[in-house]
Amino acid sequence: MSRGRRLALAALVALACGGCGEVDEIVVAISTDLAVPKDFDVLQVQVDGKFNYAYRRLGASDAEARFPATIGFFSSDAGGEAITIKVAARTNGEVQGDTGPVRIVREVVTRIPKDRVALLTVPLDFLCDGSGRGAGIDVESTCGDGMTCVAGACVPSEIDSSTLPDYSSRDVYGGGDGECFDVTVCFAEATPAEVDTAGCTIAGDGAGPRNVALETAGRDGICDGDEDDEDRRCLVALNADSDNGFQVEADGRIQLPPKVCEQISQKKIAAVLTAPATDCVQKTAGLPTCGPWLASGSKEP
Incomplete structure (x- = not known):
C-alpha cells in the first residue's frame, strides 16, 4: 500500500476495513477541482443508508480528510454485493455542522468486484455545482432517481464494476509519487x-x-x-x-x-x-491540484 493511500485511509475511516485485503474490494477516490475550504468545507459520504459521515475542517492542518480522499469497501461474501455511494460537498460547516447547504452531489450505484481491487473515481467538480440538495444530514441528487451529475449533465448513476480499472496509487496520487498540478x-x-x-x-x-x-x-x-x-x-x-x-x-x-x-x-x-503543456505536464484525472488540501503534501497553490 502506498504512503498516499495510507494517509487518505487514516483520514477517511473505512466502513469495514478498506485496504485490509487485496481481493473483492472497491476503492473510491474522491477528488475536486475546487479550492477548500473556500469553496466547500465539509465532505459527506453516505453508503447504503448504513454509513453516513461528514468530514470537516477541510484544508486545515487538522483536516479530517484530504484530497484525493480514498476509502475502501470490501466484500464479506466473495464479492458481487450491490453498493450505493453518495458523496457531497457542503458549505458552512463551522456554523451548521453536517446540515449546511449542499453544492455538489455525486451518486454511484455499482457492485463490489470479485477477486480484485477496483478503482472508482468520484470527482466533486465545479460544473456540477447545484447538483445536490440536503434534508438534514441526508443528501440527494437534483438529477432525479437513478441519475447523477457528470460534467454538468445528468447521466445514469449505475456503473458496471467490470469496466472499472484495477486500483493503482499511480492513477490517484500523481503517478504514485505525490506530484500535483499547480x-x-x-x-x-x-x-x-x-x-x-x-x-x-x-x-x-x-x-x-x-x-x-x-x-x-x-x-x-x-x-x-x-x-x-x-x-x-x-x-x-x-x-x-x-x-x-x-x-x-x-x-x-x-x-x-x-x-x-x-x-x-x-x-x-x-x-x-x-x-x-510544456513547462507543466498535462492535467489528468490522476494528477491532483496543489493546495493545502493535498493528501500527499501541503503545497500552496
Missing part, C-alpha cells in the same frame, strides 16, 4: 480561447498537448493574487481526455462539456483559457 503557475501565461458555442469547442494545437481551464465569474476555483486584487483570476482546471473534462476531436479541435457554453451564456464562466 494551477496558478501552469496558467500564469495562459491566453483566452475563442469558443465556438454552437459545438462548444475551441481550437487545438497541432504542435502538442494543451491544458485548459475555466475562469469563473464568481471566484470559485483556485485563485491567484490577493482577495482584494481586482485582476485576481479564479480558475478551474479541466482534465484532459476525460468525460469530466475535455477531449481532442479527430479534426484537432478541443471538445468542451456542453455545460461550459451554458455557463458562459449565464455569465458564470468569464473565459476559457489554454496553455501549452
Whole structure:
C-alpha cells in the first residue's frame, strides 16, 4: 500500500476495513477541482443508508480528510454485493455542522468486484455545482432517481464494476509519487480561447498537448493574487481526455462539456483559457491540484 493511500485511509475511516485485503474490494477516490475550504468545507459520504459521515475542517492542518480522499469497501461474501455511494460537498460547516447547504452531489450505484481491487473515481467538480440538495444530514441528487451529475449533465448513476480499472496509487496520487498540478503557475501565461458555442469547442494545437481551464465569474476555483486584487483570476482546471473534462476531436479541435457554453451564456464562466503543456505536464484525472488540501503534501497553490 502506498504512503498516499495510507494517509487518505487514516483520514477517511473505512466502513469495514478498506485496504485490509487485496481481493473483492472497491476503492473510491474522491477528488475536486475546487479550492477548500473556500469553496466547500465539509465532505459527506453516505453508503447504503448504513454509513453516513461528514468530514470537516477541510484544508486545515487538522483536516479530517484530504484530497484525493480514498476509502475502501470490501466484500464479506466473495464479492458481487450491490453498493450505493453518495458523496457531497457542503458549505458552512463551522456554523451548521453536517446540515449546511449542499453544492455538489455525486451518486454511484455499482457492485463490489470479485477477486480484485477496483478503482472508482468520484470527482466533486465545479460544473456540477447545484447538483445536490440536503434534508438534514441526508443528501440527494437534483438529477432525479437513478441519475447523477457528470460534467454538468445528468447521466445514469449505475456503473458496471467490470469496466472499472484495477486500483493503482499511480492513477490517484500523481503517478504514485505525490506530484500535483499547480494551477496558478501552469496558467500564469495562459491566453483566452475563442469558443465556438454552437459545438462548444475551441481550437487545438497541432504542435502538442494543451491544458485548459475555466475562469469563473464568481471566484470559485483556485485563485491567484490577493482577495482584494481586482485582476485576481479564479480558475478551474479541466482534465484532459476525460468525460469530466475535455477531449481532442479527430479534426484537432478541443471538445468542451456542453455545460461550459451554458455557463458562459449565464455569465458564470468569464473565459476559457489554454496553455501549452510544456513547462507543466498535462492535467489528468490522476494528477491532483496543489493546495493545502493535498493528501500527499501541503503545497500552496
